[in-house]
Amino acid sequence: MGYYLYLGDNSDVLDVSAPFNIESYKTAEGQYAIPFKAKYLKLTDNSVQSGDVLSSLVMRVAQD
Incomplete structure (x- = not known):
C-alpha cells in the first residue's frame, strides 16, 4: 500500500525529501x-x- 502525506489542511502533497521546519508546531x-x-x-x-x-509515521530528526 502506498500513500500521499499532507500537512494540516493543505491540499498539496508534502515533499518528504525537503527540509521541514517544525518550530511553529512546538x-x-x-x-x-x-x-x-x-x-x-x-x-x-x-x-x-x-x-x-x-x-x-517515522521522522528522522537532524540538526544543522
Whole structure:
C-alpha cells in the first residue's frame, strides 16, 4: 500500500525529501504537535472495504 502525506489542511502533497521546519508546531520544550494527514492508495484491482487504518509515521530528526 502506498500513500500521499499532507500537512494540516493543505491540499498539496508534502515533499518528504525537503527540509521541514517544525518550530511553529512546538507545544512544550522538546514536544511538537504536527498535524499530518495521509491518503492511502489502492494498488490492486481487488475491492477495498472502508475502515480504520493503523499506521506509524517515522521522522528522522537532524540538526544543522
